[in-house]
Amino acid sequence: MPRPAKHHPERGDARTRLLNAARDVVRAKGFAATSVDDLCKAAGVTKGAFFHHFETKEALGVAAAAYWAETTSAFFANAPYHRLDDPLDRLFGYVEFRKAIIDGDPAEFTCLVGTMTQEVYGSHPAIRDACAASIFGHAATLEPDIAAAMAARGIEADWTPASLARHTQAVLQGAFILAKATGGREDALDSVDHLKRYLTLLFSQPRSKGNPHDGR
Amino acid sequence: MPRPAKHHPERGDARTRLLNAARDVVRAKGFAATSVDDLCKAAGVTKGAFFHHFETKEALGVAAAAYWAETTSAFFANAPYHRLDDPLDRLFGYVEFRKAIIDGDPAEFTCLVGTMTQEVYGSHPAIRDACAASIFGHAATLEPDIAAAMAARGIEADWTPASLARHTQAVLQGAFILAKATGGREDALDSVDHLKRYLTLLFSQPRSKGNPHDGR
DNA sequence: ACAAGCATACCAACCGTTCGGTATGTTTCA
DNA sequence: TGAAACATACCGAACGGTTGGTATGCTTGT
Numbered sequence: 458m459p460r461p462a463k464h465h466p467e468r469g470d471a472r473t474r475l476l477n478a479a480r481d482v483v484r485a486k487g488f489a490a491t492s493v494d495d496l497c498k499a500a501g502v503t504k505g506a507f508f509h510h511f512e513t514k515e516a517l518g519v520a521a522a523a524y525w526a527e528t529t530s531a532f533f534a535n536a537p538y539h540r541l542d543d544p545l546d547r548l549f550g551y552v553e554f555r556k557a558i559i560d561g562d563p564a565e566f567t568c569l570v571g572t573m574t575q576e577v578y579g580s581h582p583a584i585r586d587a588c589a590a591s592i593f594g595h596a597a598t599l600e601p602d603i604a605a606a607m608a609a610r611g612i613e614a615d616w617t618p619a620s621l622a623r624h625t626q627a628v629l630q631g632a633f634i635l636a637k638a639t640g641g642r643e644d645a646l647d648s649v650d651h652l653k654r655y656l657t658l659l660f661s662q663p664r665s666k667g668n669p670h671d672g673r
Numbered sequence: 674m675p676r677p678a679k680h681h682p683e684r685g686d687a688r689t690r691l692l693n694a695a696r697d698v699v700r701a702k703g704f705a706a707t708s709v710d711d712l713c714k715a716a717g718v719t720k721g722a723f724f725h726h727f728e729t730k731e732a733l734g735v736a737a738a739a740y741w742a743e744t745t746s747a748f749f750a751n752a753p754y755h756r757l758d759d760p761l762d763r764l765f766g767y768v769e770f771r772k773a774i775i776d777g778d779p780a781e782f783t784c785l786v787g788t789m790t791q792e793v794y795g796s797h798p799a800i801r802d803a804c805a806a807s808i809f810g811h812a813a814t815l816e817p818d819i820a821a822a823m824a825a826r827g828i829e830a831d832w833t834p835a836s837l838a839r840h841t842q843a844v845l846q847g848a849f850i851l852a853k854a855t856g857g858r859e860d861a862l863d864s865v866d867h868l869k870r871y872l873t874l875l876f877s878q879p880r881s882k883g884n885p886h887d888g889r
Numbered sequence: 890a891c892a893a894g895c896a897t898a899c900c901a902a903c904c905g906t907t908c909g910g911t912a913t914g915t916t917t918c919a
Numbered sequence: 920t921g922a923a924a925c926a927t928a929c930c931g932a933a934c935g936g937t938t939g940g941t942a943t944g945c946t947t948g949t
Contacts, residue, residue: 490793492937592854630846635808658871
């Protein structure tokens with residue numbers, strides 16, 4: 458019997474491979490349209506391995522959302538814009554960074570948890586909650602810089618750092634939908650540019666001294 | 674045999690009933706997770722009727738997107754904000770109208786074609802194209818008012834009416850995702866408020882005379 | 890030796906789709 | 920006028936393939 462590759466640990470165990478497969482396949486086909494067999498094939502494992510690590514398909518969805526939260530938060534935490542001194546510079550650095558990673562196929566740059574939320578919010582509350590935790594957890598990482606930028610510029614607003622942080626995520630999620638609809642990235646990038654313009658206007662409002670952060 | 678209602682067009686024919694059912698069920702469960710049986714049950718018809726009117730499930734998806742485009746464009750065309758004189762007032766009236774119809778369950782106020790786009794953009798190009806036509810067709814209806822408002826206020830911008838119109842749709846689509854994630858409407862409404870604030874800032878920019886359109 | 894990690898084989902339910910059939914118009918033409 | 924010929928709308932049982940899930944056994948590292 459040509460039992461091929463035994464247990465070689467070539468880049469990750471079965472669980473991690475399944476999680477990576479879920480990230481890729483679900484972004485391309487959606488959660489419901491992705492079968493367990495699809496995932497096993499993509500991960501190069503069998504169904505036995507799948508149900509050894511995950512009780513149900515829904516449980517994999519939850520785990521995939523959590524895995525997404527972990528990996529993306531590490532990814533953003535290491536991004537270079539954090540080294541900027543001014544909080545507002547860091548905020549614009551974040552948006553610019555988000556623009557920069559809109560590249561390639563939509564399946565490569567769109568958001569797993571945003572996609573899953575929209576699909577399963579009614580049928581799989583456990584997955585929805587895991588996705589919500591990822592989205593709002595990520596948004597929350599922007600709040601300190603927004604709050605600091607407001608304080609530094611003496612901005613009194615009728616909006617909160619939290620609401621602006623969440624708005625940035627709304628724009629990004631919406632931009633992804635536009636990209637999926639057209640197959641291109643232009644409309645998505647344009648929309649993020651509008652977000653940049655909004656931030657520029659917001660933070661040069663009250664009794665502005667100079668004209669920070671316009672253009673590139 | 675209690676064969677009930679014969680061929681009377683009482684309350685719509687089977688095709689329309691299926692289209693309405695698709696609008697409701699797909700928004701609640703997603704396209705892939707909605708079975709043909711689900712749709713038939715919701716519409717009160719049999720599978721025979723389904724496949725008499727639609728060649729495949731995908732064909733129903735395309736028809737549902739077209740039906741959505743028709744019904745929503747009629748819905749917006751009849752909205753009261755069109756009676757306002759100033760183009761910018763009409764633009765704000767549109768946004769306020771969008772806010773007003775964010776009510777009830779997410780399955781009732783979210784966008785069918787946005788949901789379907791995200792789910793099937795890779796697997797069902799025909800549905801994706803129909804959805805894209807609906808989204809961008811709707812966005813295009815905003816362009817004349819935006820262009821007129823820019824002209825009336827002498828605004829020279831590095832953005833186009835088309836890109837701003839599409840940005841409004843991105844914000845709305847993103848707001849729907851936030852609503853689905855939380856189960857509530859607050860974050861969605863907040864995000865649309867940020868959009869309102871953006872428009873206010875944009876149109877009071879160049880050499881502003883008064884301070885039109887701030888707050889309520 | 891033994892449990893964790895994984896593979897093979899299998900199942901019942903469900904999926905989209907097909908198809909033979911009925912009931913009710915609508916058109917054609919003598 | 921009227922009846923044959925055809926078209927449209929709908930029904931519902933059945934089919935083959937796929938689905939998520941299970942039962943069980945082999946293979947490793949410790």
